[in-house]
Amino acid sequence: MDGNILEVQNLSAWYSQGKNVLSGFSLQLRPHEVVGLIGLNGAGKTTFLKTLSGLHEGFRCDSIRLNGQTVGFRDKGFKLRRYTVFAEDNSFQYFTFREYLAYASAAYKTKLPDVTELVRGFHFEDYTDTLLKDLSTGNKKKAFLITAFALKRPLLLLDEPVNGLDFQSTEYLYQLIAGYKEYGTVLFSSHILESITQTSDRVLVLEDGQIRRSFAGNEINAANIREALHDENEL
DSSP states (O other): OOOEEEEEEEEEEEETTTTEEEEEEEEEEEETTTEEOOOOOOOOOHHHHHHHOOOOEEEEEEEEEETEEEETOOOHHHHHHHEEEEOOOSSTTSBBHHHHHHHHHTTOOOOOOOOOHHHHTTTGGGGGSSSSGOOOOOHHHHHHHHHHHHOOOOOEESSSSTTTTOOHHHHHHHHHHGGGGGTEEEEEEEEEHHHHHHOEEEEEETTTTTTEEEEEEEGSSSSHHHHHHGGGGGG
């Protein structure tokens, strides 16, 4: 496991005691890679990312290591090194995008980044001073994605990042994910096969709360992933 940026060993997570959503879940993330996490609805993708982001209380884990050091999901040092974009996020509703970006930059102890290129790439120019509560689902997603890619944290977590985006923004997002390896590691969940096959260095197939299969390099193709999921109709 030497050289991994993150190691999670034997994680279990639940909403009701005795009914685990994740059980015996383990993964390792290497520096500067893109890892796609795919699974059918209810497989546990969002639960894992919420747990990793310190927002889910019902869990236990044998070991969590960041750059070889034991950490907790809510440790300040860990939180400063990761940023999460959730599938749905209704926080900071009375902030504009500019105000949220300033807040996030201060929270992560970094200078306010120049987001001109990201705003243009996501066609977000007309919405930077609109309250987040007044944005459409897609534009709200763009606000958090722009912040995520601007902050350049070593670990970027994306939960269903394509949901709500228009075609042009989706294509732009794929470029950003592929290029993020210059700064750090991306772990993103999706049920959209295209997003996984176009951007990932590794693909982890989540089923019944565990990683059942993994693919890398030329193994990453639609046929292999569909076969691993046992249901072509879902993708």
